[in-house]
Amino acid sequence: MSLTRVQFFSISLDGFGTGEGQTLEAPFGHAGERLHEWMFATRQWRGPDQPGGSGGVDDLFVKQHDQGIGAEIMGANKFGPRGWHEDPEWKGWWGPNPPFHTPTFILTHHAHPPIEMEGGTTFHFIDATPAEALKTAREAAGGKDVRIGGGATVIRDFLAAGLIDHMHIVVVPILLGRGVRLWDGLEGLENDYQIEAISSPSGVTHVTFTRTGA
Template sequence: MSRTRVTSFAISLDGFGTGEPQTRETPFGHAGERLHEWMFATRWWRGANEPGGSRGVDDAFARQFEPGIGAEIMGANKFGPPGWHEDPDWKGWWGPNPPFHTPTFVLTHHAREPIEMEGGTTFYFVEGTPQEVLEQVREAAGGKDVRIGGGATIIRDFLSAGLIDHLHVVQVPILLGRGSRLWDGLEGLEKDFDVEAVTSPSGVTHLTFTRTEG
């Protein structure tokens, strides 16, 4: 059976996965790009056409983003800023070829026809409980894993429902003070997972939570 995974979800030391306010110009609010600078420095991110990039721990974790993923679930606030549903031309922040390359399901109360993009990404707009949506998305994933792409609220909801098998969180050494927090209401979460931590010379810590059997 396919697994449900979170890959490379970055949070601050105080647990925020994004800052505020979120706008078209600032998808991560006052956090800017600081949560993701570790990834931008990797060889994986820069690709074959750009020289340089780190090849160490950060690069190894970043490369786990795509292999084995058959579909993604994301929240409405990851797809767009507040009010995006009122703009019929809004197709996300990622341009004509988003990085997902799979069926991608946006959890929203606002119905919209699917949007087919370049590179294999098609956005579907769905509503339901985490259990209901995951059942639908697993069919689209064709036996591969389902990625829970964020933001923090969506990941928290799926964790609360016991639906995430593998969670990779990147703790970045910054303090945001406000925004959307990942860990709220998840006291004792670690009891259901094997937890490992790997530090990187970049200053981030990679935390992996793998659900225990039984």
């Protein structure tokens, strides 16, 4: 069976996956881009048009973004700012060719027709529990893995339901103090996973969780 995965989801030292005060101009609230600067600096992210990016462990993890992924699930607040469903022109933060290249399922209570984008991404909007959403995404993934893309609340809900097989969390050495925290209500989670940590010269720590027996 395909795996359910979280890839390089960044959190602060105090466990926040996004800052407070998300707006159209500030998708991650007061955190800005600080949680993701390590990723933006890699060779893989910068691409051939912007030489000089960093290599090493950060780059190796970013290179895994598309490997084996057949579908994605994300929350409504990752797809857009509050009220996006009232804007008929809104198609996400990522421009005409989003970086997903798969069927992508948005968890929302607001009905919306699918949006087909360039590069193989089609956004589908569903009102479903984590288990129901995963079943739908697996059917669309064609035997490949399903990525749980975030935000923190969605990942936490899937973890609480016992649905995550492999998770890669990047701990960034900043303190946010407020926002949406990943780990709340998940005491004892470590008992279900084999956990490994790798430190990077960039200052971040890559922590992987592999479900025991997965």
